[in-house]
Amino acid sequence: MVSRRKLLSGLAATTGGLALRTEARPFVDTPWPNGARGAVSLSYDDGLSNQSLLAAPELARRGWRGDFFLTLDNMRDAFPAWKAVAAAGHEIGNHTTHHRCDLRPFAPGAYIRDEVMATQVAFDQAFGPLPRHFAYPCSVTNLGRGGPNAELHRFGELLRGQGFLSARTSDGPPMTQSYAWTHRMALTADAPTYEKDDPAEAIAYLDEALKGGRWAILVFHTLAEARTESGATSLKVHSAILDAIAARPLWCAPIGEVLAHIRPK
Ligand SMILES: [Zn+2]
Numbered sequence: 001m002v003s004r005r006k007l008l009s010g011l012a013a014t015t016g017g018l019a020l021r022t023e024a025r026p027f028v029d030t031p032w033p034n035g036a037r038g039a040v041s042l043s044y045d046d047g048l049s050n051q052s053l054l055a056a057p058e059l060a061r062r063g064w065r066g067d068f069f070l071t072l073d074n075m076r077d078a079f080p081a082w083k084a085v086a087a088a089g090h091e092i093g094n095h096t097t098h099h100r101c102d103l104r105p106f107a108p109g110a111y112i113r114d115e116v117m118a119t120q121v122a123f124d125q126a127f128g129p130l131p132r133h134f135a136y137p138c139s140v141t142n143l144g145r146g147g148p149n150a151e152l153h154r155f156g157e158l159l160r161g162q163g164f165l166s167a168r169t170s171d172g173p174p175m176t177q178s179y180a181w182t183h184r185m186a187l188t189a190d191a192p193t194y195e196k197d198d199p200a201e202a203i204a205y206l207d208e209a210l211k212g213g214r215w216a217i218l219v220f221h222t223l224a225e226a227r228t229e230s231g232a233t234s235l236k237v238h239s240a241i242l243d244a245i246a247a248r249p250l251w252c253a254p255i256g257e258v259l260a261h262i263r264p265k
Pocket residue numbers: 045046095099136137138
C-alpha cells in the first residue's frame with residue numbers, strides 16, 4: 001500500500017502542471033457547508049450484503065449517506081436490498097462486473113465495454129439512470145500500454161468518455177479541493193482498517209483532513225461482528241470511526257455531493 005501511495009503522490013506531481021495549463025482560471029475553494037473545516041465521504045466496496053444490512057442503516061441513523069461501489073456479480077442476487085439502499089439516498093457506484101485485479105490481459109476498449117459499461121447498463125436498468133461514479137477494483141489502473149501515468153490517464157479518460165463524473169483509488173492522502181477537482185478521475189482515499197481492525201489510522205487521516213481543510217474519503221470492505229478475515233472491519237471499530245467523524249467539524253457527504261460542492265462555479 002505504501003508504494004501505491006508514493007506512486008499516486010508522484011502522479012499528482014507529474015499531472016498537476018499539465019492540468020494547470022488547461023484550467024484557465026485559478027481554482028477557488030468553496031467554504032465547506034455549515035462551518036465545517038473539512039469533508040469526509042464514507043465508501044463501501046464490493047457490494048457485500050453485510051454492508052447493506054449493517055452499514056447503510058447505521059449511516060441513516062446518523063443522518064448520513066455513503067457511497068456503495070457494487071460489483072455486478074455480487075449485487076445480482078441481492079437486488080432488493082440494494083434498491084432500498086439507493087432509495088435511502090446513498091450513492092450507488094460502479095466497481096465492475098468481475099472485480100479483476102490485473103488488467104494486463106485486457107484490451108482497454110473491451111474492458112470498458114465488458115467490465116464497466118455492462119455493469120452500468122445493468123445498474124441503470126435496476127436503479128434508474130444513476131450519476132456515474134467508479135472505484136478502481138484493487139486500486140489497480142494498469143489498463144493498456146505505457147507507464148503508470150499513461151495507464152491511469154487512459155483509464156480515466158475512457159471512463160470520462162462514458163459519462164463518469166469521478167473515479168476513486170484506495171490510496172493517497174486527504175485531498176485539497178483543487179487537487180480533487182483536477183484529479184477527479186483519480187480521487188485518493190484510505191482503507192483505514194484494511195491491515196488492522198483499529199480506528200487509529202482513520203482518526204489520524206480525519207485529523208490530517210481537518211488540519212488542511214481537506215476532503216477525506218474512507219474505504220471499507222466487509223463489516224462483521226468481529227474481524228474474521230483480512231480487510232474486515234468490526235462493527236465496534238466502524239462505529240468508533242463514525243463517532244470520531246461526528247465529534248469533529250467535518251461535513252459527511254457522498255462523493256458526488258462533495259464534487260458538486262467544490263466544482264468551480
Ligand atoms: Zn473492491
